[in-house]
Amino acid sequence: MQQAVVPDEEVSVAPLSTARLADQAYEQLREMIVSGRFAMGTRLIEVQLAKNFGISRAPVREAMRRLVEDGLVDERPRVGYTVAEFDAAAVIDLYNVRLSLEATSIRLATRRGMATAPLRDLIDRMAAAARAGEQARVSRYELDFHAEICRASGNALIAHLFHTLEGRLLMAIALDNEGQADLQAIATEHTPLIAAIESGDEQAAAATMTGHILSTVKPLILRLGGDPGQLLVPLDHSEPA
Amino acid sequence: MQQAVVPDEEVSVAPLSTARLADQAYEQLREMIVSGRFAMGTRLIEVQLAKNFGISRAPVREAMRRLVEDGLVDERPRVGYTVAEFDAAAVIDLYNVRLSLEATSIRLATRRGMATAPLRDLIDRMAAAARAGEQARVSRYELDFHAEICRASGNALIAHLFHTLEGRLLMAIALDNEGQADLQAIATEHTPLIAAIESGDEQAAAATMTGHILSTVKPLILRLGGDPGQLLVPLDHSEPA
DNA sequence: AGTCTGTCGCCTGTCGACAGGCGACAGACG
DNA sequence: CGTCTGTCGCCTGTCGACAGGCGACAGACT
Known part of the structure; x- marks a missing residue:
């Protein structure tokens, strides 16, 4: 017979599905x-x-x-x-929004000195999923990584909007599913973001973020026959080092 | 007896309310x-x-x-x-998103060489409403002005997101209703935006836009007891000329 | 043969009703 | 007197059914 544990202190219980x-x-x-x-x-x-x-x-x-x-x-x-239909133009629109939102997001998170431990953890998971060749899991952890920064920005609206965009982002990534298989690279590409956040330099962090996003989406747009020149880089860092 | 006009060519008919x-x-x-x-x-x-x-x-x-x-x-x-409750923190969150989205929006619109005639028209309406002292109409035309730029950006997602934010923006403005009565200034403040768009200089246009938005929201945030220092300026133009 | 018109079927938009969860209040107990 | 517990009412979540609009197809007309 199992004994029920009834702690005196409050215990944070899993949200147990809303069941709606x-x-x-x-x-x-x-x-x-x-x-x-x-x-x-x-x-x-x-x-x-x-x-x-x-x-x-x-x-x-x-x-x-x-x-x-x-x-x-x-x-x-x-x-x-x-x-919904999804083409190169839609991806460009989506990423122009993403670039500007995430630049702001990481600037705020950096300014607030966000804890980077959860980010390191997500990179580990990404790497593990990449080794297992599970692309879907890699994508999800990657979005979780960016969502975590949005949350840490302290701007609830940004976090909400990013969540709204996640579906579109997943569709954009799915457009590319037979494309690249360089899953390992995805994980490692996120490390500089952590360093940038810890450096405390907002502008540098934003530049790192936009460079990171651009490097992942440019190949996708090219494969879809779009023109990456239509991507807008926030800040004055047209070409990140 | 009125004669029905039946043109041969297609004629764009008003959408006649969806009536849902x-x-x-x-x-x-x-x-x-x-x-x-x-x-x-x-x-x-x-x-x-x-x-x-x-x-x-x-x-x-x-x-x-x-x-x-x-x-x-x-x-x-x-x-x-x-x-929904709305306070200074919410206004800051909202405007940080707005600043980054509209900077991108006007950059795209400038790049595409948008027609500025509709914008001039909206400024006229703003001025007329301001003379009549109808603050609500001024606010609506002002939002229409910015929405028009979003549409002209050619980025449907930005236009959609701006529309989503319009309700929040109206609430933010409404927070301030007993505040400033400088309605005339609102109309004239929009003129530089047109010049910036026509100049074709993306960066300058974006700087003008962020400066414009900041100048309107800073007093509001101060009145609400918030800290305008939490506003983030996209691009490197912290202080517009 | 092409175009217009009338009909039909499918799917959304709307409605009223039932079930169940959550909060508030009141009563019992220490 | 404070806290816990049981009850009640309100409001949401869900359901099945009906009405009406829109598109597709077929037939008639030029």
Whole structure:
């Protein structure tokens, strides 16, 4: 017979899934879309999805609303929903926003002297996933890395917006899935960011960040037939050392 | 008897309101919130709102979802919705995001050589509204001015994000409603932006924009008891000429 | 053959009703 | 008197059903 432990002190308990059907539907649909299980342009029909999930249309509808907001689903009123299309131009738009947001994000985090231990931990996980060849896990940890900096910036709005962009970022990365296999490099490329944050030099940290982002997205845009010259570098560091 | 005109060529017809109840509820609630008709922290109860609007809960619910996304309403799952709280810290967060997004926005618009005629028109409207002392209209045209630049940037994501931020911006401005009455100045302050765009110098345009935004928000933050030193200036132009 | 028009079916938009969780209040106990 | 516990009411989360708009197809007309 197992003995229940009843501590006197408060104990932080896992959030134990909100269990809202709408949340679950959102998570699952999001996963299906960014993993490429639904081809771009595929029609998403509320009734079908509801039947597949074994739930009613209401929570599905709410999930769709959020996916539209995330840019993963296109909506035509009175007509229906389709999986969003994604091309080189969209990637450029996305990364121009990302460049400017993350430059600000790391500047704030650096200014506040954020703790870098969680970042080191994420790099370790990235490296481990890379050794295992699990690209999806590498991508997720990489986004977690950047999200952690956003959180540490102390700017809740930036953190929220980055979360909103994560879906689009995953789709952009997925566009490239048969592309590069240099997973190891991804992990190592994040180390300079930690050093930059610890240096306390905001401008340098921002330059490191923009250089890092540019180096990962330029090849992608080239492979998609886009023009990397349309990428905008915040700050005056057009070419990071 | 009026004769119907049936042109051979395609004619762009006004979108004639989508007439979705959810859209109307969203617009009305948004207006009520940003105009300060609901005090911050006020509970918003779906059933009551639905009854007041004379509609069912479904469209109200969808409107609430969007307001939450816009940051105008806070949600606590299984508990309810409240009108979002807004303080100096929130304004600083908001404007740090705005500074970085709009710097990028005007750089892109300048690079593409956007037409400035619509901007001049909006300045005229601003001035007219200012003469009439209608602060709300001034604010709206001002946001339209910036939104127009976002659209002209050619980056659909920036335009979308700016639209998302507009509600928060209106709330921030509303915080200050008993404050400054220098409405005329608002209109004239926008003229240098047009010149900067026409100059074709991206960096200069961005610097003008950040300077413009800073000059409007710094007094507001001071009045709210915040520290303007927490504002981040993109690019290296800490102090615009 | 091409174009216009009328019809049909599918899917969204909306509705009212039920179930369940959370907070508030009141009562019991130390 | 303070704290804990049980109860109650309100509001959200979810459900199934109906109405109406939009697109696709087929037929008629030029």
